[in-house]
Amino acid sequence: MYLKFQIKEAHIMKFGHFDDLNREYVIETPKTPYPWINYLGSEAFFGLISNTAGGYNFYKDARLRRITRYRYNNVPIDMGGRYFYINDNGTVWNPGWSPVKTELDAYECRHGMGYTIIKGKKNDLSAEVTFFVPNGYDGEVQQVVLKNEGSSAKTFKLFSFAEWCLWDAQDDCTNFQRNFSTGRVEVDGSVIYHKTEYRDRRNHYAFYSVNDEIDGYDTDRDSFIGLYNGFNNPEAVLAGKATDSFADGWSPIASHYKEITLAAGESKTLIFILGYVEMPVDQKFEADGKTINKVKAKAMIEKFDTPEKVAAGLADLKASWDKLLGILNVSTPDDKVDRMVNIWNQYQCMVTFNLSRSASYFESGIGRGMGFRDSNQDILGFVHQIPDRAKERIIDIASTQFPDGGCYHQYQPLTKKGNADIGGDFSDDPLWLILSVSAYIKETGDWSILDEMVPYDNDMSVAQTMLEHLKVSFYHIVNNLGPHGLPLAMRADWNDCINLSCYSDTPGESFQTYTNPKFKAEGGYSKVAESVMVATLFTYTGPNYVAILKHLGKDDEAAAAQAEIDKMKKNIMESAWDGDWFLRAYDANGEKMGSKECEEGQIFIEPQGFAIMSDVGKEQGADKKTLAAIDERLNTEFGLVLNNPAFTKYYIQYGEISTYPGGYKENAGIFTHNNAWIICAAAYAGEGDQAFKYYSEIAPAFTEETSDIHKTEPYVYGQMIGGKDAGSDIGRTGKNFGQGKNSWLTGTAAWNMVAISQYILGVQPDFDGLRIDPSIPSSWDGFTITRQYRGAEYKVTIKNPDHVCKGIKSVSVDGNAIEGNILPVFDGGVHNVEVVMG
Ligand code: BGC
Ligand code: NOJ
Numbered sequence: 001m002y003l004k005f006q007i008k009e010a011h012i013m014k015f016g017h018f019d020d021l022n023r024e025y026v027i028e029t030p031k032t033p034y035p036w037i038n039y040l041g042s043e044a045f046f047g048l049i050s051n052t053a054g055g056y057n058f059y060k061d062a063r064l065r066r067i068t069r070y071r072y073n074n075v076p077i078d079m080g081g082r083y084f085y086i087n088d089n090g091t092v093w094n095p096g097w098s099p100v101k102t103e104l105d106a107y108e109c110r111h112g113m114g115y116t117i118i119k120g121k122k123n124d125l126s127a128e129v130t131f132f133v134p135n136g137y138d139g140e141v142q143q144v145v146l147k148n149e150g151s152s153a154k155t156f157k158l159f160s161f162a163e164w165c166l167w168d169a170q171d172d173c174t175n176f177q178r179n180f181s182t183g184r185v186e187v188d189g190s191v192i193y194h195k196t197e198y199r200d201r202r203n204h205y206a207f208y209s210v211n212d213e214i215d216g217y218d219t220d221r222d223s224f225i226g227l228y229n230g231f232n233n234p235e236a237v238l239a240g241k242a243t244d245s246f247a248d249g250w251s252p253i254a255s256h257y258k259e260i261t262l263a264a265g266e267s268k269t270l271i272f273i274l275g276y277v278e279m280p281v282d283q284k285f286e287a288d289g290k291t292i293n294k295v296k297a298k299a300m301i302e303k304f305d306t307p308e309k310v311a312a313g314l315a316d317l318k319a320s321w322d323k324l325l326g327i328l329n330v331s332t333p334d335d336k337v338d339r340m341v342n343i344w345n346q347y348q349c350m351v352t353f354n355l356s357r358s359a360s361y362f363e364s365g366i367g368r369g370m371g372f373r374d375s376n377q378d379i380l381g382f383v384h385q386i387p388d389r390a391k392e393r394i395i396d397i398a399s400t401q402f403p404d405g406g407c408y409h410q411y412q413p414l415t416k417k418g419n420a421d422i423g424g425d426f427s428d429d430p431l432w433l434i435l436s437v438s439a440y441i442k443e444t445g446d447w448s449i450l451d452e453m454v455p456y457d458n459d460m461s462v463a464q465t466m467l468e469h470l471k472v473s474f475y476h477i478v479n480n481l482g483p484h485g486l487p488l489a490m491r492a493d494w495n496d497c498i499n500l501s502c503y504s505d506t507p508g509e510s511f512q513t514y515t516n517p518k519f520k521a522e523g524g525y526s527k528v529a530e531s532v533m534v535a536t537l538f539t540y541t542g543p544n545y546v547a548i549l550k551h552l553g554k555d556d557e558a559a560a561a562q563a564e565i566d567k568m569k570k571n572i573m574e575s576a577w578d579g580d581w582f583l584r585a586y587d588a589n590g591e592k593m594g595s596k597e598c599e600e601g602q603i604f605i606e607p608q609g610f611a612i613m614s615d616v617g618k619e620q621g622a623d624k625k626t627l628a629a630i631d632e633r634l635n636t637e638f639g640l641v642l643n644n645p646a647f648t649k650y651y652i653q654y655g656e657i658s659t660y661p662g663g664y665k666e667n668a669g670i671f672t673h674n675n676a677w678i679i680c681a682a683a684y685a686g687e688g689d690q691a692f693k694y695y696s697e698i699a700p701a702f703t704e705e706t707s708d709i710h711k712t713e714p715y716v717y718g719q720m721i722g723g724k725d726a727g728s729d730i731g732r733t734g735k736n737f738g739q740g741k742n743s744w745l746t747g748t749a750a751w752n753m754v755a756i757s758q759y760i761l762g763v764q765p766d767f768d769g770l771r772i773d774p775s776i777p778s779s780w781d782g783f784t785i786t787r788q789y790r791g792a793e794y795k796v797t798i799k800n801p802d803h804v805c806k807g808i809k810s811v812s813v814d815g816n817a818i819e820g821n822i823l824p825v826f827d828g829g830v831h832n833v834e835v836v837m838g
Pocket of ligand 1: 496497512656665666
């Protein structure tokens, strides 16, 4: 019995466990409530892999350079992957259970940092497959260890399987009239080459190899699987023999076939490599002008053709993660916090750096480019790990800005150019650039980023310094205010689904790009609709710009900017304070959105946290009132809903938001990204218990115990969790409440990293040094932090003898008391810091 569900109490349901020592999540059953995936690769070659080995590979761009095929939204779910089939005297099974789904005698999947190990056992034969993309390598290594664990010899057949995608993933799943006639392969010994379009316009091919002789192969899908069979019962596997098929059009695949005999106790290791090769145009072919030049592929295969080389590659990968994860390490009274901060949240931040919002089990890899706001926010989560790449990323993003401070909302990673289809005019975009640049300087102390010459709209002839980009960002808000002196909402702010200039009643219109002709004359969006969220984001991010100007000695400019922030605060209190919380917006009719006066959607989460963190109305107690209202109206056991009450009908003047049934997505779903803003705000306001409560409602390690309800991976954040109104649309309020969706690629990763590490645990990189200012659960006695920062290592012990949430009595560095709580910047070395709260 391998289904080791650990049902500790009626409502505790896990499907695996954390192995913190190895930094792995160990899945104990293939039948997780949704495919639980991992990412392989972090440079150019990537793989998505589920706990049953589903998923696919691509090189750099999941749309334009897709290597293997995957079928999204399929029945059954998770179809397409790298499958190993074993035919053991008629018993056919996969080490990862799927797609054959023969009940296994043992199963385990270990998702680690950049690698996955799947192990299955049937009838005394075990198969352990280790999947990873080695550092600096454009291929996925798959090491298969087969072991006869029985007491007599065994003879069985092994088949590998990968299905090639014809490179452009969008075209691959739509343009069949062409694609069914273009697929081409070459077979050379044990290596199968995918050379579709290589003869003409492509200078790249892929290959699938194994480091041993084979007894056959298949390269044509229909020959291997059979036209009326599926991945679960491929004809060749059932027949126990490959057909040596050769693809010519249709769907090329790569399958190796090998007959294996193992004595009792004997094991055999095979190393498969799925690789990608680019060739200079003049070296594409051998002398015959037809056969592909395999020199590079052969070198790649040789690099990992022994178990020793594989072990070394894996060790090297682990060492690079040791380094990345060694920068920030904490030890708190709660092991769930430790595993989030030290392992999984940081890991997820790196994945968002690599993939942005492109390829997950919810993002099909053919959709959006990289978001201006998304990518800037992602920086906050990984800048401490890879500051140089963060800098490069920030410059790439800023290069798509317009001279007036507006921004392309998205850009394409391959071209790095702004995406004209979507255009600009998202009201929040420019502000996130101020935040990411500030975060970079606070981490590194590298002020030179401000002097970088950065183009506008990728046109170097109109380049300006990064500082100038920050200025136009700041003033883009100031120059685009509405009737109440609040920022114009434009197409949308952070909430893509509040589209106050849309008024769409025609199916298929994009809420984000469509503008009612009514606003055409006004430049495409309403000059009345205003966003309170952008107002508070402005008062939150603005002070960073002021601090930068002051540091540069530009006191006049700093004072002028500060005056704008002060004015905005005044405007917010005059026109956007609803008595107990902040309004969400004014719509294009000048009506309040997110007010007690509204029938539905009376309170929204987004403006509140930034208002609290920038002390708007603090002297009138706005912060505490707002926090109380949030707790009363938005909080649930699974997190804070985005708005309340949920919209139960379509409000044309609000755009996409009320197209979602209540409880989902932006209509009163638990949008975990903005939960973090409240966690930060509660911590900022000294409410450490409240902050931690919200944190533990959504942090994956805490949701592990209700994995049956939560559904998605318990080791990473998802974008959304069903809110308390989920199901209300069908009269079953509570159905799907707590159910996660859209895991992995979300700004939640970065913001919750900020929330837990900077606001709750209080390790705050600042312009002048590392500030320590925890806001923790009062029950904690203290905790320790190790932090590498600007070349030095700080070993910080925090004691909480009085059991306060926030407040610092004393700080000593290397035995000497210091004033305040900003740790000095050192020239290297290890420094012991003791902080006493109280
Ligand atoms: C979703 C948003 C998302 C947007 C992206 C909307 O349909 O609800 O969460 O940001 O699409 O284009
Ligand atoms: C997801 C998008 O990627 C992000 O840009 C947006 O802020 C949120 N959805 C909220 O709509």
